[in-house]
Amino acid sequence: SKPAEAVKNAVKTASEKITDILTPDVPGAPGSAPPTVEEPTTPHDPLPPKKEQGAPQTRMPTGAEAGAPTTANGQQGAFLTTAQGTRLRDTDHSLKAGPRGPVLLQDHHLREKITHFDHERIPERVVHARGAGAHGVFTAYGTAEGVTRAGFLKKGRKTEVFVRFSTVLGSRGSADTVRDTRGFATKFYTHEGTFDLVGNNIPVFFIQDAIKFPDIIHAGKPHPDREIPQSQSAHDTFWDFVSLHTEAQHHALWNMSDRGIPRSYRTMEGFGVHTFRLVNEAGETALAKFHWKPRLGVHSLTWEEAQMLGGVDPDFHRRDLYDAIEAGAFPEWELGIQVFPDTPEETFAGIDLLDPTKIVPEELAPVQPVGTLTLNRTPTNFFAETEQVAFHLGHLPPGIDVTNDPLLQGRLFSYVDTQLTRLGGPNFSQIPINRPHAPVNDMLRDGFHQHAVHAGVAPYRPNSLDGGNPFPAGDDEQAFLDVPVTVAEAPKVRANPVSFDDHFSQARLFWLSMSPVEKEHIIRAYTFELGKCYHQAIKERQLQGLANIDPVLCAQVATGLGLPAPEPTVPLADVTPSPALSQVGGEWPSDGRTIGIVVDPDADLDGVVQVREAVFEAGMVPLLIAPHGGMVGNLPVQRTFATGRTVEFDALLLAGAPAPAPDAIPARDGKAGRPAPVAVDPRVLLLVEECWRHAKAIGAWGTGGTVLEQAGVAGSPGVVTAGTAVEAPTAVRQLMAVHRVWERFPASVA
C-alpha cells in the first residue's frame, strides 16, 4: 500500500543520512569545514560567563575542589543534545506517523522537553518572594578583633559574598517599589564556614515571638478569598492585625515612613535586627547588633514616584542594582556593630536587648565600622543564583552566636524547614550558590538531589574503618564555639518578660526624631493606607494606636479619614529623639545617580557634549531625552518624549526648548475653553512639572531657560539657570547632595 511505500522510502532516506553522519567530513562535525547553510548559524561553544562573572568558587561537599565551571553540567560542546547527551537533529517537530498523523508516544525528546518544562518552576518563597541579588566582596578593617574571633572580621581579610534584596509581601512577579519592608540578606562565604546575616532595612520587627509569624504574614498577604491586594499593606487584614496587636505599631510606623519606599537598594540601611552574642579569642563575650550603612546615604522615593514606577517600570530596583554594577558604580555599605556588655539582664540603657521591637539609639551606642561590602558582579543566571540561594540564621561562623530573643529562636527552625519544600530536599547546600567556600566533610548522606559521590564506608563517629575520619576540630582549630551561657532554672511558661509590654515608647521616639517633611509623609501614608480599609472599626482602632504614639500624628490622620481623634489610653512616653533616625539633613555622594537631559536639534549640542562628559566624570549617568529616537546631531538618544519619564532620573537639565510636535498634541484654537498654544512641547513641560513636584533639582542653560519660564518654575527653590553648559551639572549636583529640594514639600507639622 501507499503508506508502507512511504515508510520504506523514509527508512531508506534515513539510513542514507546515517551514513552521512558517520562520514567524518559531514558539515558541522567537529574539525570539519563550516556548514554551508546560513540558518541556523554554525554551532559554537557555549557563551562564556560574563567577564569576571563566574559563579562563586565551588567545592564539592567532600571538600574537594569541583574544578569544572558551574556551566559544565548544562552547557558542554557545540551541539544540541538530550539530557543524556545524545545529539539531536531537530527540536521543532514532534515524531509523528506522517506529517498529518498523530504524535508517537515513543518520542523521548518530546516527552523529556515538555516534562522538564512542566517542572521548571519551584515554589516561590512564602515571604520575600520578590528579590534581586548580586555578588561582591567584604573587606574587614580588623576593628572587631577585640570582641569576636570570627576570622572573616580579621584585618584585611577579604570574603566573597552574595546579597539578596527583597520585598516581603508581594509574589515573585510583583512590583519593586511598593510600600513594604525590604529584606537585606547577606551570605558571607567565610573560610571558617558560611555566615548568613538575614536582615531587613528596618531595625525592628512586627512581633516579639516567632510563633506569631504565620499570623502577621497571613494578615499582610492578600485576602484569602479574592487574593487582593497584591504586595501591599493598605488593606483591612493588615491593619486589623496591627491595631489589635500593638507590639506591631513600631515596625508599622517605620513602614509608613519613607523607609517603606526606598529610592534604590543601594540607598538602604540594613539591620540584623536581633541582638547576637560575640565571643573573642579569650572566650569573652559581648552582645551586638549589626548595621549596614550605605555609602550613598539613605534615600527614598516620593509616594507618587513609587506609584508611577509600579506602572512605568515595576522592575525599577532590580534594574537600578544591575545597571549600577554593570556601569562600574559598585554599591557599597559599611558593616557596623553596636556593642553592649553581656550582662545577665541583657539590657542596655534600660532597653531590653532581647526584644526585637526595640532599637538602641545610635546616640547611646555608636555604630562602630568593622568592614566594607562592595557589590561588583551581577548574577549569571537568576534562577540558579538569586532564586536558589538559601539563607539561614543558624549559619554562623566561630565567634558569632545567638541570643534568647524568641523571634530569633523560632527563625532558627524556619529557614531550613522552608528550603526542604522550596528546594526539594535536604541537599540544598550542594547547589552551587549555597556551597560553602570552606572544606565540607559532614557525614550527612543520601537524600533527594545528592550530588556528592561520598567515598568510605563509615559515615559515623567513632569509626575505625575509615581511619577515624573525619576528626573533630580542637578549640585552636577554628571550631565553632557554643557559648556556654547559663540557662536560668525557671518554670516552663508561655509568657514574655514584662519589658516586652511596652509597645509605644519607641514608636514615639521614632516619630519625634523625624524632620517636618518626614512627618508629613508619614501622615499621608497612614491616611492613604487606612483610607483603603473598608471597616470603620479597624480605622478607629488604628487611630487609637496612633493616639498612643503622638496626638499630632493621630489628629492629622483622623482629619484625613474624617473621623474624630481619640485620646491616648497610655501615658505618652518621655523620650529623647534620635537624630540618626532621620534621612534628612546630611550630604551624600551622587555616584551612580542619573541626570535626564532634554535636547532637540536646535539645542546647544556642543554644550550637551560637554555636559555629558562632566556628568560621566562625576560618576553619574546622563540620559538624553529627545523628540525622537536615534541620534540628535552626533549624540545618541536614550529616551524620547514618548518613552522618558522623570521617575527614571534624579535631576533634570534642559539644553533647549523643544517646540510642540505638530502631531503630538490636539489642535488648540483657544476656543471652547481650550488652553492657548504653548511654545514648548507639553511633554517636556510635564517632565519639568513632575521633577518640581518630586522635589528634584532642575537646571537649564541657553534656550532651556524658556522651558522654566513656560512651566512657571523659574527662580523657585532648586531650579537653577546656568550661564554656561558646564556650570549646569555642577549646580544640580550641589542640590543633589542633600538628595531632594526639601523646601518644596509643604509640611503641616513642626
Ligand code: HDD
Ligand atoms: Fe524571615 C525569608 C528577614 C522573621 C521565616 N526572612 C526571609 C528573607 C529575609 C528575612 C531577608 C529572605 C531571604 C532570601 O532572600 O532568601 N525574617 C527576616 C527578618 C526577620 C524575619 C529580618 C525578623 C527580624 N522570618 C522571620 C520569622 C520567621 C521567618 C519570625 C518564621 C518563624 N523568612 C522566613 C522563611 C523565609 C524567610 C519562611 C522564606 C524563604 C526563606 O525563608 O528562605 O523561612
